[in-house]
Amino acid sequence: MPVELKTPLAIQAGDVRAAAERIRPLARRTPVFTSAGFDAESGVRAYFKCENLQRGGAFKIRGASNLILSLSGEALSRGVVAYSSGNHAQATAIAAHHVGARATIVMPEDAPRSKMEATRARGAHIVTYNRFQESREAIAAGILAETGATLVPPFDHPMIMAGQGTAAMELLEETGPLDALIAPVGGGGLLSGSATIARELNPEIRIFGAEPEGANDTLLSLEAGTRVTVPHPNTIADGLRSPKPGELTFPILQRFVERVLLVSDAELRATVKFLLLRLKILAEPSGAASVAAVLFRKLPPGIRSVGVIISGGNVDFEELARY
């Protein structure tokens, strides 16, 4: 019988612990909320880790600051680059500003003004491109080649993954052992880091991801046993529209994730409203995917307690009013 060689994983629990120390000056220890009303609706005791109340409005500061704070002064002097129109851009700008490094953010020229303004307000330099004619990767590569700056990727990097995992670490430190943990899945940075530390702190914990129906690349990939691309993700959860899992995140998801639970856009909207009116907190649809999966009872039976990462809260008021 051949011995099965397990793929070496990109991060270990120790990397998440090291990240927790490193990011302390920049990331907030967000509160954990419970709601008797939610538990009655969902049939499960839920502990919400509120990364929507994180600095920059999302968990992204954890990974970005873990990578940026690990760079040498010499590397920092050449700056950092990220391509993103969303929460990762702001997080990179905040972390770079904190260490006095120049951040260049590559954004589509039709990105919402509010997001551009918020990123610029953090002191970042913005380079725009035409989404239909240019590739952001090529533009970023050009800047990197020219300046020697460091790329801060949105998820597929050990320092990013380890940083994101600190959200689950803080949650489980506060709650103690739970039956399950669930987080939204885009590229898998948050879920891979969280699963890695959760299993070390709590070996029996069952790990779930939550994905929009219209961006189910991780579910399909886990079923296929290999990374599958969904070419045109279609969901209101703009933070979860990555077309396929990461090269580094995927093997970790394969190892630890029991199942990816799908949620519809209607369920996401209803969940954003529930969180707002009942818990009085604002989550963005991407950030509420984990909550939606629990609220709409998609967890398998037998789970009495679940840690639920609410990953972000950046949503336009106009969009919200349309719900």
Place this chain on the structure above:
Amino acid sequence: MPVELKTPLAIQAGDVRAAAERIRPLARRTPVFTSAGFDAESGVRAYFKCENLQRGGAFKIRGASNLILSLSGEALSRGVVAYSSGNHAQATAIAAHHVGARATIVMPEDAPRSKMEATRARGAHIVTYNRFQESREAIAAGILAETGATLVPPFDHPMIMAGQGTAAMELLEETGPLDALIAPVGGGGLLSGSATIARELNPEIRIFGAEPEGANDTLLSLEAGTRVTVPHPNTIADGLRSPKPGELTFPILQRFVERVLLVSDAELRATVKFLLLRLKILAEPSGAASVAAVLFRKLPPGIRSVGVIISGGNVDFEELARY
């Protein structure tokens, strides 16, 4: 020269400390948030005590549970009564339910269905009346006479005032001394209790109230030196529409409050939006009056740090969407 005899005040700091012990099983210790973005806009370092994240969505559970938990088993067996269409009704229902007492809530028959449902869901019995033809006080008096139940008044009672003051006590325990403290003022229960304990913990602290322009009875009363009635308060801040300060709360406000700051409905709306989009928390207009006064720079100069009580978060989604 005649010696000025000071009116004996209805509560002392020790009453607030006793309340803090008593209400522990029922009231949540709500988080205190800060926001660098808010501080930049307002020019003051603000510490937000988030009573919108309190059980029942408002600080009211503090006073209601302080009174109800102090009743004898015999009194509890005869039930409790409150008249309110808002947060105080829900708080009374929650506290009564906790001790197994029957709560009767007198509400106008045209109160929002959502508020009636929420109160009924807490196990309370609802008695409706016609606002134009009947008096809620008379109806409540009838029930009290018939059943021997205990009235739980919304603000003008020492146990209610002492209970509400625990919000400021927790805030100052967490922040240490501050230059100022501000809370919304309706009947003055929250502000009188808060001022009493704040001055004991922090004798130099400057105390402010925040009132809507269209419901400025406390400002007028403090200026007149006697309780003045505003017959038809007109503001979106429905929790602050009480027509005059309480008999017991007013002398305490006279003793401790430096000034009442007025805010417009437009400022309240803008503040609710600011809190939602920047801090990701939902406050109701009444609950955000204190924040509005600071955000719109109505504090006198020389104040560098301020404790700001956000008193509640119960607002309809439809109303919110209209902002």
